[in-house]
Amino acid sequence: MVAISPDTAAAWDRAGHARRTTVLLALVLLTVAACGLTTGAAGTSPWTVLADLLAGREVALADRVVLFEIRLPRLAMGALVGASLAVSGAVMQGLFRNPLADPGLVGVSAGAGLGAISAIVLGGFWPAGLAAALGYYAVPVAAFLGGWASTLVLYGIATRRGRTSVATMLLGGIALGALAGALSGILVYMADDAQLRDLTFWGLGSLAGATWAKLAAAAPLMALALLCAPMLARGLNGLALGEAAAFHIGIPVQRLKTVAILTVAGATGAAVAVSGGIGFIGIVVPHLLRLATGPDHRYLLVNAALLGAALLILADVIARIVIAPAELPIGIVTAVLGGPVFLWILLRRRGVLDL
Amino acid sequence: MLEATDITVRLGRREILHGVDFRARPGELTAIVGPNGSGKTTLLRALTGDLSQEGRVRLNGQDLSSLRPWVLAGLRAVLPQATPLAFPFTAAEVVRLGLMGGIEAAEADLVPKALARVGLAGFEGRYFQELSGGEQQRVQLARVLAQVWRPTAHGQPRWLFLDEPVSSLDIGHQLQVMRVARDYADQGGGVVTVMHDLNLTAMFADRVTLLAEGRVLAQGTPADVFRDEALSRAYRCPIRVNTPPEGGTYLLPHAAGQVAAE
Structure with missing residues (x-):
């Protein structure tokens, strides 16, 4: 964080506003998290359970299971996935110098999905030692590799002489996404019944399957990516001037790009591995924050993590209550919320896009 | 001190610069001039560390290729076009x-x-x-x-590299920007600038390097370099250098020069 004290900061400085937003978003996240813990098909109240636990009273097994084995891992998963999607969107937009870059839009999620599906379907072909060593981590690691490869290819396609073309990026992303989708389709055809069941659960785009074990497999990758992201902030700010000027002001551009691509791949890959395709968080959250507090990545990345987490938990709560006791896939909720916002961004910016 | 020796740059198959030697001193404003496509910007990019090239560039006595980006950023700043x-x-x-x-x-x-x-x-x-x-x-x-x-x-002189800093400005702002560069040189900093406008160059530069087709055609003070013959050869059009008795230098294409003389 910068060391401008409030008294020296001039009126044009948006840093104070951005920092106050961070506090506000943290409070919002806590509130939404409380909602996430209290809503659900079972009528369990976390507060009663908590009070009972503190008072040393006996808690019904059903209540304990609902709270600690279903709602809590689901909440943690929602927070991590939401933060990862929003941060990878923000980092990717900074890397491509374009507010429309989003892992879901430009084929990175599809690449990660292909990785995850390969791990599920082709797992039997792996050397036995490798499969045993990876265990639960096989799917997230494969998704990470898939996301990493597609980000790398996409950057290579879209960037020439340090300039990124929006049109090339979007079109290249569509082609990459289609290719990954087709390969995934072939793999689904090859899958046997047990694998198909795994695939269906995986592909729902839902937090419903969250368990501590699943979380433990993907959380390290997401946490690592989220911790890396703030270190990219200054570099991404400089990159807004283009690669040449970023080098001129002292940024090791090649290293920045490598770390940024790995961060995007790690966060997207792990998120896709545990929750399938959840769209629009990565594009809507950073855009709203840029409108509210400016594009400085030192604040944008932190705030995106908080808002992304809060938004996804909220979407999950909505998914659970609109057609209760059944559940809507969360991907539908984020699409209904995010689609219009995305269109609105497009309409506001179509004058400046070089399409 | 900025010293570049035997700089050769290839972009793809084309050789843009052929063994260029270039020097600039802190406290001076050094201009790089030449027709379009003569390699001015390429030379500047070689001097700022943006290009890999044959030959050696030393900035304040240190080999440019050995400096990390953040160290380099403490020694020089670059204004792109x-x-x-x-x-x-x-x-x-x-x-x-x-x-x-x-x-x-x-x-x-x-x-x-x-x-x-x-x-x-x-x-x-x-x-x-x-x-x-x-x-x-x-x-x-x-x-x-x-x-x-x-x-x-570090206390070393720091360098400003400018790539056609006035090309999109009106005449008043052209003078303003050139004065900023001139002042920076007068305070002991180094300034290297690619220039299109020869008159502004004559007005503000201490040293001039004239490039044509990737080679140095002339190097020295504006008075040394700005001669009818050398400029006409570099730009492939007749140019007359005028030095009116009241001081200063102005350059005109030959035809216009004749009109002015009449």
Whole structure:
């Protein structure tokens, strides 16, 4: 964080506003998290359970299971996935110098999905030692590799002489996404019944399957990516001037790009591995924050993590209550919320896009 | 001191520069001139560390290729011809990007100071994208000024590299920007600038390097380099250098020169 004290900061400085937003978003996240813990098909109240636990009273097994084995891992998963999607969107937009870059839009999620599906379907072909060593981590690691490869290819396609073309990026992303989708389709055809069941659960785009074990497999990758992201902030700010000027002001551009691509791949890959395709968080959250507090990545990345987490938990709560006791896939909720916002961004910016 | 020896640059199969030698001293404004496609910008990019090339560039006695990007950024700043900006940063935020890695406490003062120096006092909170082309160019100049002004520990002279800094400006702002560069040189800094306008070059430069087809045609003071024969050969058109009795130098294409003389 910068060391401008409030008294020296001039009126044009948006840093104070951005920092106050961070506090506000943290409070919002806590509130939404409380909602996430209290809503659900079972009528369990976390507060009663908590009070009972503190008072040393006996808690019904059903209540304990609902709270600690279903709602809590689901909440943690929602927070991590939401933060990862929003941060990878923000980092990717900074890397491509374009507010429309989003892992879901430009084929990175599809690449990660292909990785995850390969791990599920082709797992039997792996050397036995490798499969045993990876265990639960096989799917997230494969998704990470898939996301990493597609980000790398996409950057290579879209960037020439340090300039990124929006049109090339979007079109290249569509082609990459289609290719990954087709390969995934072939793999689904090859899958046997047990694998198909795994695939269906995986592909729902839902937090419903969250368990501590699943979380433990993907959380390290997401946490690592989220911790890396703030270190990219200054570099991404400089990159807004283009690669040449970023080098001129002292940024090791090649290293920045490598770390940024790995961060995007790690966060997207792990998120896709545990929750399938959840769209629009990565594009809507950073855009709203840029409108509210400016594009400085030192604040944008932190705030995106908080808002992304809060938004996804909220979407999950909505998914659970609109057609209760059944559940809507969360991907539908984020699409209904995010689609219009995305269109609105497009309409506001179509004058400046070089399409 | 900036010394480049035997610089050869190839882009693809084409050789853009053929064994160019170049020198510039701190405290002087050194201009690189030449017709379109003569390799001016390529030479500048070789000097700023943007290109890999054959030959050697030494900045303040240190081999350019051995310096890490953040160390290099403490020794020189570069103003490119045009800098498109992603995301809605304000003018002040753009200028502050030049202070990256500097001493943070100095930031709050340096930003308005740099903007005021380029005639944009009060523009701090304006969105960069909403400024005119000329204003954007001057905000970028303020950014590189902030970069060479920011306090550092090494005490070596710092260098400003400018690539056609006045090409998108009106005549008043051309003079203003050239004066900023001139003042920086007068205070002991080094300035190397690619120039299109030979008259402004004659007015402000201490040394001139004339390039043509990737080779140095002439090097020296403006009076040495700006001669009818050398310029006409480089630009492939008749040029007359005029030195009126009241002082100064102005250059005109031959035909217009004859009209003026009549």
